[in-house]
Amino acid sequence: MLNKKQIRECLDVFEDMFPDAECELTHKNPFELLVAVVLSAQATDALVNKVTPQLFKKYKSPEDYLAVPLEELQHDIKSIGLYRNKAKNIQKLSHTLIDKFNGKVPSTKQELESLAGVGRKTANVVASVxxxxxxxxxxxxxxRVSKRLAICRYKDSVLEVEKTLMRQLPKEEWSDTHHRMIFFGRYHCKAQRPNCEECQLLHLCREGQKRMRKKERK
DNA sequence: AACTCGGGGCA
DNA sequence: TGCCCAGAGTT
Known part of the structure; x- marks a missing residue:
């Protein structure tokens, strides 16, 4: 496990590589953000961003989503994967918003998680953004990044990773760090072919050094 | 813990 | 072609 100083070094490198990393969904209102994040499960941002402009033009409130047949909503989000369940969830969630939250998006993680199609990750994103x-x-x-860099333990569950990060990272940097780690993982420390050769953090990365040794032997 | 949903992107 | 994606719900 990395110590505080080493973690600080990681955060500085993240900032150096991706200073402007930001969730592309930030500017939207809570309801549009919620819908966008629910849609983004197992889909890329680019795909979601292609669909949402026209979607949000047509649907502006929970009532709007309930005013059309399920099939119509499914058709409108078809180009995103998992559209059948997602359309159902959005209608169910709209119903809950009207029913229990006065038509507004609740602000606590617990309330958010009670909505259809909203799990821990979506709830966290909406609550923080x-x-x-x-x-x-x-x-x-x-x-993946936390485990490779040993910011947490390799065997940690997702929940334990979250707890460790909350304990190790300064609270005022949670949001920025979160987005930078995603960019770092997406474009540099990729699942398949991480770019360890050009990594500024190789000297303190167990996984990276293991990979480089393996490459050496070939 | 493992499985399913699922179209699009990329190699 | 085959594999993966800023997941959630069910068993």
């Missing part, structure tokens, strides 16, 4: 609540959403990138 839309309502400035302290939260770190652990997705596949954050998990």
């Amino acid at each position: 839309a309502f400035d609540e302290p939260a770190i959403a652990v997705d596949t990138h954050v998990e």
Whole structure:
């Protein structure tokens, strides 16, 4: 496990590589953000961003999503994967918003998680981006990067990764670090072919050094 | 813990 | 072609 000083070094490198890393969904209102994040499960941002402009033009409130037949909504989001379930979830979630939250998106993680199609990660993203609540959403990138760099233990569950990050990272940097780690994982420390050769963190990365040794032997 | 949903992107 | 993606729900 890395110590505080080593973790600080990681954060500085993240900032150096991706100073402007930001969630592309930030500018939207809480309801649009919620829908966009629910849609983005197992789909790339680019794909979601292609669909949302026209989608949000047509649907502006929970009522709007309930005003059309399920088939119509499914058709409107078809180019994103998993569209059947996602369309159902969005209608169910719209119903809950009207029913229990006065038509507004709730701000706490617990309330958000009670909505259809909203799990821990989505709840964390919405709470932190839309309502400035302290939260770190652990997705596949954050998990992989944290484990390779030994910011957490390799065997940690997703929940344990989240706890460790909240304990190790300064709260005021959670949001920025979160986005930078995602960029770092997506474009540099990739799942398949991490670019260890040009990595500024190789000297303190167990996984990277292991990979370089393996390459050496070939 | 393992499986399913799923179209699009990329090698 | 085959594999992966900023996941959630069910068993």
